[in-house]
Amino acid sequence: MxxxxxxxxxxxxxxxxxxxxxxxxxxxxxxxxxxxxxxxxxxxxxxxxxxxxxxxxxxxxxxxxxxxxxxxxxxxxxxxxxxxxxxxxxxxxxxxxxxxxxxxxxxxxxxxxxxxxxxxxxxxxxxxxxxxxxxxxxxxxxxxxxxxRTKKLRHFKLEALDAPGMLSKVSALLVRQGHDIQKLSVEESSNQVESLIAIQMTIRLAKGAKVSQTVDDLHHLEGVRSVACD
Incomplete structure (x- = not known):
């Protein structure tokens, strides 16, 4: 011992x-x-x-x-x-x-x-x-x-033209891909060249969806100038 x-x-x-x-x-x-x-x-x-x-x-x-x-x-x-x-x-x-x-x-x-x-x-x-x-x-x-963790919340910020129907086009694209928009806000964006709006959204991505692909799809929408995701 x-x-x-x-x-x-x-x-x-x-x-x-x-x-x-x-x-x-x-x-x-x-x-x-x-x-x-x-x-x-x-x-x-x-x-x-x-x-x-x-x-x-x-x-x-x-x-x-x-x-x-x-x-x-x-x-x-x-x-x-x-x-x-x-x-x-x-x-x-x-x-x-x-x-x-x-x-x-x-x-x-x-x-x-x-x-x-x-x-x-x-x-x-x-x-x-x-x-x-x-x-x-x-x-x-x-x-x-x-x-x-198949569905994660992501925060997106878009700058787009202040044109009629712009918000509807963004929402329609996301819904069509199976994403769920949890929160959405729109503000005027300061730009001396063209009239822009800042769209902020909290999205629950669809199962299997990739953030990079979603960002790319939003960026290619007509009238969208920039897309950021964190």
Whole structure:
């Protein structure tokens, strides 16, 4: 049985290597999806959490020999769990129309917990959590894209001639292609050469529709001067 106040270099190496491996697996999925926190960030978080757990459990062995000293290995671990929130918050972006980065922030929190578990020698739970996290991020991401995100909201901005029937032509084209117009607004556009209007629309694209093709179709409408989509 391992001495509770001593851990040999082999066990240290195994635990830190496992932290790099498990954190790297989850980080690799985030990297493939081009998210803010990728491979290196997840490895560093998991590795750091493991080191903190090792330090909490075995780094203060000398103090255990002193009178009236009580050691609580969970104290440093608790600081990791609360402190990782600041790093996760940095990956969350609010663009004014949507919030992104929540899944990446959650994955950072999970790899921190995995790192703590590895550092504590709780290998089975760490490995199982890593497996479930990979399933959530990779497998469910594929299913979500295939079945739950077939129709996305897109914001279009057009500049077109201020002519009778222009708005009807734009709407008719979109409806004919199966798109659903959620919001629509029209404003005058300042132009000294010709009279233009600015049409802003929020559209739920039809299943299988490509944004580039929709932009191209709108741009080729007679009287449309420019099309932008975000």
């Amino acid at each position: 391992m001495n509770p106040w001593f851990i040999d270099p082999l066990h240290i190496t195994i635990r830190l290597a496992l932290a790099v491996l498990m954190g790297g697996l989850i980080g690799f999925e985030r990297e493939q999806s081009s998210h803010a926190a990728g491979l290196r960030t997840h490895i560093l978080v998991c590795l750091g959490a493991t080191l903190v757990m090792l330090l909490s459990m075995y780094g203060f062995a000398d103090f255990a020999k002193l009178d009236n000293v009580r050691l609580d290995p969970a104290r440093l671990a608790a600081q990791v769990i609360s402190g990782i929130g600041f790093l996760g918050a940095g990956t969350i972006l609010f663009t004014g129309k949507s919030i992104t980065g929540l899944t990446t922030a959650a994955s950072l929190w999970v790899v921190a917990a995995i790192g703590l578990a590895v550092g504590a020698g709780f290998f089975y739970a760490a490995g199982l959590a890593c497996l479930f996290a990979l399933m959530s991020l990779f497998v469910l991401n594929i299913l979500e894209k295939k079945y739950l």
